[in-house]
Amino acid sequence: MFAGPLTESIVARARRNKLVEIRLIDLREFTHDQRRTVDDTPYGGGAGMVLKPEPLFAALEELRGPQTRVILMSPQGEPFGQRTAARLAREQHLLFICGHYEGVDERVRQALVDEEISIGDFVLTNGNLAAMVVADAVIRLLPGALGCEASAGSESFAEEGLLEYPHYTRPEEFRNLAVPAVLSAGHHRRVEAWRREQRLLRTIARRPDLLMTAVEETRHE
Numbered sequence: 001m002f003a004g005p006l007t008e009s010i011v012a013r014a015r016r017n018k019l020v021e022i023r024l025i026d027l028r029e030f031t032h033d034q035r036r037t038v039d040d041t042p043y044g045g046g047a048g049m050v051l052k053p054e055p056l057f058a059a060l061e062e063l064r065g066p067q068t069r070v071i072l073m074s075p076q077g078e079p080f081g082q083r084t085a086a087r088l089a090r091e092q093h094l095l096f097i098c099g100h101y102e103g104v105d106e107r108v109r110q111a112l113v114d115e116e117i118s119i120g121d122f123v124l125t126n127g128n129l130a131a132m133v134v135a136d137a138v139i140r141l142l143p144g145a146l147g148c149e150a151s152a153g154s155e156s157f158a159e160e161g162l163l164e165y166p167h168y169t170r171p172e173e174f175r176n177l178a179v180p181a182v183l184s185a186g187h188h189r190r191v192e193a194w195r196r197e198q199r200l201l202r203t204i205a206r207r208p209d210l211l212m213t214a215v216e217e218t219r220h221e
Contacts, residue, residue, distance in 0.1 A: 025059060028055070031055050050101065056104060071094060071095065071097065072108075072113045073096060073099060073117060073118075073130040075124075084117070086141055119134065164202075
């Protein structure tokens with residue numbers, strides 16, 4: 001599952017340029033029974049299977065170092081956002097546990113996990129896709145990962161938590177739809193003012209909750 005997203009575009013370039021190293025760990029390599037069992041039925045009954053503690057503890061004990069931050073991908077985790085991505089981009093070593101089936105044995109959560117992250121209020125088949133989403137968001141923030149370092153600073157959620165302004169390119173007019181005149185006039189201060197206004201208008205129209213969050217954070221500072 002990881003081969004496509006982690007071998008294309010910005011992530012692939014970051015790997016080629018040695019900005020990030022990605023290892024995929026098969027839990028079955030840390031089992032000791034003949035069938036290489038990684039899951040079992042839940043105590044107390046119920047549907048589904050639960051990832052066993054033994055292979056996860058064995059894997060973490062071998063892979064974890066003094067600078068490792070262990071993250072469990074879980075719908076019960078803290079909502080993932082751009083600020084979390086920026087914080088994780090400053091870490092030296094991230095180790096993602098991708099839950100499966102009904103999840104992981106609670107003792108793994110209690111003893112091994114530094115934080116839990118959710119990419120939304122919905123349930124996926126497993127944590128693999130969620131981990132790839134987080135990895136992509138984090139890797140593109142590493143110094144040198146983007147072709148233009150200013151790009152990350154102007155994207156949605158980056159500047160004051162606002163949405164990004166509209167973008168236009170050539171032709172200047174297409175099917176009776178024209179590029180705003182301010183963008184082609186060459187007045188940089190007016191362009192910046194227009195973009196700032198558009199960020200606010202878009203955020204108010206589409207995500208007013210972001211403005212409320214920014215206000216609350218300002219009050220607490």
